[in-house]
Amino acid sequence: QKEVEQNSGPLSVPEGAIASLNCTYSDRGSQSFFWYRQYSGKSPELIMSIYSNGDKEDGRFTAQLNKASQYVSLLIRDSQPSDSATYLCAVIQGAQKLVFGQGTRLTINP
Amino acid sequence: GAVVSQHPSWVICKSGTSVKIECRSLDFQATTMFWYRQFPKQSLMLMATSNEGSKATYEQGVEKDKFLINHASLTLSTLTVTSAHPEDSSFYICSASSGGLADEQFFGPGTRLTVL
Numbered sequence: 001q002k003e004v005e006q007n008s009g010p011l012s013v014p015e016g017a018i019a020s021l022n023c024t025y026s027d028r029g030s031q032s033f034f035w036y037r038q039y040s041g042k043s044p045e046l047i048m049s050i051y052s053n054g055d056k057e058d059g060r061f062t063a064q065l066n067k068a069s070q071y072v073s074l075l076i077r078d079s080q081p082s083d084s085a086t087y088l089c090a091v092i093q094g095a096q097k098l099v100f101g102q103g104t105r106l107t108i109n110p
Numbered sequence: 111g112a113v114v115s116q117h118p119s120w121v122i123c124k125s126g127t128s129v130k131i132e133c134r135s136l137d138f139q140a141t142t143m144f145w146y147r148q149f150p151k152q153s154l155m156l157m158a159t160s161n162e163g164s165k166a167t168y169e170q171g172v173e174k175d176k177f178l179i180n181h182a183s184l185t186l187s188t189l190t191v192t193s194a195h196p197e198d199s200s201f202y203i204c205s206a207s208s209g210g211l212a213d214e215q216f217f218g219p220g221t222r223l224t225v226l
Contacts, residue, residue, distance in 0.1 A: 032213040034214070036217075042219070042220070043203045043217045043218060043219050043220040044154065044203075044217050045217070046214060046215075046216065046217075049213075049214055088153060088154070092213045096142060096144075096159065096207060096213060096215075097156060097159070098144070098156065098205075098213075098215055099156075100153045100154045100155075101153065102152070102153045103153050
């Protein structure tokens with residue numbers, strides 16, 4: 001079992017719709033969770049961090065965390081073509097080690 | 111805030127030569143810096159973690175004598191790929207953390223290394 005798992009996609013969503021990205025992790029002791037966006041040929045950009053169970057909203061983005069189910073998700077409302085990218089779920093394990101999932105490639109269709 | 115730079119952004123070198131990549135935190139002091147490698151269509155893999163003034167901690171399978179890391183100040187870390195070979199061609203990305211409870215890491219723009 002991989003430490004952080006994501007569906008690699010591609011995930012296609014029409015413009016204006018909600019994109020839903022999911023991630024599961026294996027280390028039950030993890031406390032810090034992140035979503036990064038990575039455009040092709042670029043480095044990751046931090047979108048959201050979440051540390052407590054429940055929802056955290058920032059603009060069009062909502063991160064959801066369920067530690068009991070070891071599940072993290074990212075919702076993107078009113079999807080725009082500029083949201084097309086690979087989204088990386090990352091979890092802190094141990095002392096500051098950031099472990100990434102394989103990423104989900106998202107395409108927003110105009 | 112939280113800007114991290116890398117230099118160079120890309121480099122092409124001959125097999126057997128050494129290449130140095132710099133990572134700088136521009137507007138904060140980075141107690142810890144991290145070096146990642148990313149091959150095409152794969153996710154980021156942590157190579158090593160470095161703390162200012164200490165020896166780097168390498169991940170399993172990463173040769174410390176081949177990938178030399180120096181973290182001489184709170185704003186600068188360097189990665190030197192020694193005796194580079196074509197299989198070392200990759201996208202090398204550093205990140206920096208100021209520490210604290212947030213654990214957030216801020217990534218540099220990356221360096222694309224091509225070894226001929």
